[in-house]
Amino acid sequence: MDARWLILADDLTGAADCAIAFRRRGRAAAVIWGETAWDEEVPVLSYDADSRGLAEAAAAQRHAALLQRFHTAGRRLFKKIDSTLRGHPAAEIAATLAPLRAVHGHAFGILAPAFPGTGRTTVDGRVRVGGRPLEDTEVWRRDHRYETAELGAMLATAGLASRVLPLETVRGAGLAGALAEAASVPDRIAVCDAETDDDLSRIAEAGLAMDAAPFFIGSAGLAHALAASAPPQGLDPVRIGPDGRGALFVVGSMADISRAGARRLVAEGAVLHLPVTPHTLLADADGRAGLAAQVAERLAAGGDVLVEIVLAGEPDMSLGLRLAHALADALASVAGEIGALAATGGETAAALLTRLEIRGIHLADEIEPGVSLGLTLGRFSIPIATKAGAFGDADSLVRIRDRLRKARTEGSLT
Structure with missing residues (x-):
């Protein structure tokens, strides 16, 4: 698999930490925002929609407009969301469906927000941080818009149907079949549990092998799994001149x-x-x-x-x-x-x-x-x-x- 990618993120740091996954595997990657002209030749383009602080309807509208501007049949889509569900992930995911159907004739999403390297996991369709329910953490108390960190309930706020694929399915022989069954219902999102990088690798491999290409939804953990599905490539190191300023x-x-x-x-x-x-x-x-x-x-x-x-x-x-x-x-x-x-x-x-x-x-x-x-x-x-x-x-x-x-x-x- 040597696909070109469009990463659509809700904030700048997320746009960067997802795209860097591909750069580490030897794929040129850039992050842009605003009205910046973009290079069609860059294999991995990550766009910061800067939508986390917007009202829900405005965030959804911005995502739909950006997909119409940037997405083509030649690029797979990775919709980056916050691993602790800040912003408006449900509305933004819903807003991607119509533009994707216009390009591909269908829209099926695989949601796996886990980022084990930073302590974010998903168990029974619920986000956990450091082994604790997300609802018990500082970040949730300080900034949340949903009543619960249960992903199916979050998606339902935007009218999206979902099916949870628990850890036993993700780690078993039936993952490909479960994804195919989930994709048989129009506009349904498959919510995948993951506790480890290996879980995410299995999700990425099964999703990329599907006949009808899905779009992927998650954070940098899933981005690293998707990037690792292709053989590493050689890329010249980035060098600059020495600088005496602080x-x-x-x-x-x-x-x-x-x-x-x-x-x-x-x-x-x-x-x-x-x-x-x-x-x-x-x-x-x-x-x-x-x-x-x-x-x-x-x-x-x-x-x-x-x-x-x-x-x-x-x-x-x-x-x-x-x-x-x-x-x-x-x-x-x-x-x-x-x-x-x-x-x-x-x-x-x-x-x-x-x-x-x-x-x-x-x-x-x-x-x-x-x-x-x-x-x-x-x-x-x-x-x-x-x-x-x-x-x-x-x-x-x-x-x-x-x-x-x-x-x-x-x-x-x-």
Whole structure:
């Protein structure tokens, strides 16, 4: 199997961590967003629909329009959803059906959101994180739109029929038959349990072998399984010239693990920590100017800077997008001093890159599960690492710093 792929994602970090699966197997892959022109020759194109913060109807409409713009019969579709069901996955999945029928004459989806490398699994059609029900976790308490993490119930909110294929089916000899039976009902989604990477590999293999090509729905765990179904190819390493400017780290995610990572990075002692409050970002022009001046001075001298949005008490999630754009505006003037960039949280990364007139990422490597490394495309080209806020551990930002430092000093991203 040497298919070309279109990955349609609901946020930037997800678009990157799915596409990097194919880059690691030797397939050229790029992430784009907005009105960026795209190269038909790129085997794996990942588009950030930036739909997680939209209203449900708007998210669905955006996905339908993007499929009409990008999807062709020559590309398989991977619909990336959040592994913890944030955003509007049900409505977005439903919105893909009509455009797919227009291209292929049918639409059958295989949903497997598990990402075992980051502790996300699916058992009995329900999402679990670190072995616990998703409903018992921080991310669900902080940000959820569905009443339950049961995937069939989630799909039903958008009028979608589904059939759960439990672990015994996924691991047994009857998986291909079960998928064929599920596909016999128009517009039905097969919900596949998975606890391990091997489970996902079995799902990918069986789905790719179907006569009527399905579309796949999931996170980076399934993307890695699909990418591994083809023989690895040779691809030249991505290289750049050495750069004496410092790296800018931006932490906008409210996830506890991102905050722990910021504390660990500060404790290492080699980064200037600049916490910034919502008041400064939204109502203090002098404070924003002072922030930019400090960042620019440090980066120009070759030092690393960590800018962290800090909130007191329980975070107000409704401010997330406003804060991301306000921070992007505050940092726009330092663009020429940035030697490398790392951003945690899809909204933060998308807002900052768009404001810096970056329109895409040429992917190079994966630092760890869920953390992609590449070169920016657009106004300038620098190494960039993106990480979903809830992925990784307390040392993830330290590992990202070390990898970006190697890229800047040695000129190699692989």
